[in-house]
Amino acid sequence: MTAMPSLVVAESISALPTKAQQASSTQSALNKQREAAFKQTEQERKQLHAALNAERAKLQKEADDLAAQFTRNEATLAKREEQLRLETGSLGELFGVVRQNAKSIQTELSESVVGINNAQSQHSLNEIVAAKTLPTLAQLNAMWRAMQTHIESSRVIEPVMVNVVDGTGERNTQQVQRLGAIGLLNDEGYLDWHSGKAQAMLYAKQPQGITTAAIADSVATGALVTAQVDPSRGVLLSQLALTPTLKDRLAAGGMVGNVIIGLLLVGLMIGLVRGLLLVSARAKIAAQLKQPEQPGNNPLGRILAVYQKDKQKGQHRTVEALELRLLEAVVDEQNGLEKGLSMLKLLAALAPMLGLLGTVTGMIETFQVITQFGNGDPKVMAGGISMALVTTVLGLIAAMPLLLVHNILSSQAESIRNILEKQGIGMVAELAENDAATPHLVESAA
Template sequence: MKFAPVFSVLALSLVSFTASASTDLVGTAKTHSIEQAQHDRNRESVFKLTEKELTELKAKLSAQRSSIERENEQLTDTFSQNEDRLARLEEQLRLETGSLGEVFGVVRQTAKELEAELENSVTGVDAQSQKEVVAEITAATRLPSMPQLTGLWKALEEQIKASGEVTTNTIRYIDGDGQVVEKTAARLGAMGLVDEKGYLNWDSNKSEARAFINQPSNIPTLAVAEQIAAGDAVTMIVDPSRGVLLEQLALNPSLSDRLRAGGVVGQIILGLLAIGLIIALVRGVTLTMTRQKIKAQLKNPQQPSENNPLGRILTVYQQGKVHTVEALELRLLESIVDEQTSLERGLSMLKLLAALAPMLGLLGTVTGMIETFQVITQFGNGDPKVMAGGISMALVTTVLGLIAAMPLLLAHNILSTQAESIRNILEKQGIGLVAQQAESDLEKQIPVERAA
């Protein structure tokens, strides 16, 4: 039991330590409690301040809303009053204007027509001083004023007067190189503008002129305009459409343009036509000369010549008198066949070209239609100008084929007829020579038989 005092001491020490620790913990808790209470009071004061500010802001916004509502009511009343007043004023305006509205419609319509006339008229060179007034009336939405009506009247009078005048002016001209130069031109009323070469295409928007691509003959020039201004009577071609017909004349294709539209096939057809015409011309001259030589030979059959078929047949006859009639007939037939071959030389080629030309025209037609369908596939059929190339090729080649075939067929027929006529003469003469030889042999045989 020696350890009993020791355990007593340890127990007392533990109890004193526990009491001390408990006292410290209570003090710490009280401190934190005080701090938390102070923090809560601070936050509560902040909340109270914020609540006060929000209350004041709410009151201010409520007052502002009330003010806006009162202003809205005032504006609504004002709008209603203005609508009533506007309706009364419109009715008053309708009653006061009366038929002036119809007058304004007529004036505005006349101004629009005159404005369109001024846009396309050559009087813009020197006789459109009231163009701005006309534009004001066209764009106006209310009754025109007296100065505007006066300006419209003056514009109409100016155009009427200008339509009967021939004046000379200096204008801006665009030459073939695209350069703008000053040039002297004459205005023929309201119908056209001419220079020393003919009509000019006037652009009123740019106040410039350029020459038309194609112009007819006997057109007025600057010199003719001066004669007209002097009072002389002159015969000339006038374009009443003010350039529309001349522009269409520029679109009218020439012969070279039409031939170019035929393409390669068209060129081949023209080449065949040229070859056929050369053959026809050569053979025609040859057959004509041969016919003349045969006629001359028929007048002198006793002296045969080698420069014509009949002379060569007569030569064969003279050389074959020593043979029998059968042998002489065969010799003459051989000579006639040789001459016929010479007479018909080139006619078979001419017939072939005449038959080949329309076939090539048909080939060009099919080729042009194929090209047209390809264009339609790529670009559609909305624009006919896109398809014009293929259709033009198809039609031009067909026409060229027919044009080439007709003269070639006609030439072949004429030349064949001439060759047949010459062959008939040769056959007739050959048959006559055989008959003459047979009669001569018969006359020689009869005395011999009588003597026997």
């Protein structure tokens, strides 16, 4: 059993040299192949390096040639520019002036109503503006004709066909009157011309007294045309739509403004009623002064009735008692005459206070808007500022007539009270004179 393994080990040891030689031969072959590959790769790299160096030299030479050519071209260009400047002289300035005027006329014709029927002139002007060289004689003549056409078109009123967009958004072609270079006009009023869209539409708000028929008739008869025109060519008409009406200004006052207006109306109604009553009372007093023996239903008549009441009964009253009775009657009449005047005074004092309240409320609203949206756009703050200013104005407007009415009515009431007091004092004086004369009569009779 132990002899078999020993035999196998011996055979393996004897085969080792053969295997080592075979492995050495295989490794040598592989090394030779690798060495040959390395040599071939090195040769290829040398050839590629040489080719790249040759290409770099070629490109460097071309770059040097181009730089030299560029330098020569720069020098030649500078010489020719100087030569061109000397040869053109003032023609360069003329070209600048021509282009500037052509661009100005081009803008005028493209944006103004004068350019509606002048498309050919606009084409010629576009060529001059876009040109890079001096204008030709034909182009200068075309620009002159465009200027002449613009001047002639600016002084005449003539019918033109344009596309008009109505309030419903429908677009139709109709004949309108062109008022020189100022604007377009149809049967409904002035039209806002949009040159980019080649269409016109009515302004939101129109001035009064504008009709196409009247202008057309005046032109046909050769009469002088008189109408409200916008020399700013639409700027004032556009701002006219932004001008607030009285209703818009009152609406800007908000709730506080409505309260102030209500106070003003109530105060004016009170003043009107009291004024009519005072005027009626004054007329009745004037009539009563002519007939003092017949007391009527008026303040003076009631005062006279107090004096004649006991006199008709045959009773004798002392001066002191009559004076007190007349004073009581005058006070009663004075209360009736001054009725409602205290309310007028209160409303006159309350109106500016409400205006101040609206001012503070409007400023609070303005600051809230500034906090939310910032102060970059003044339009977002316009509502609060309008409320602040409008309520202040309304408060002052309401206070002034109320104070005036209160003062007038107070003066009328005071005047009537003076008449009543004067008549009362006269009756007291008459009674005092009678009492003073009575003892003398008694003595003389005795």
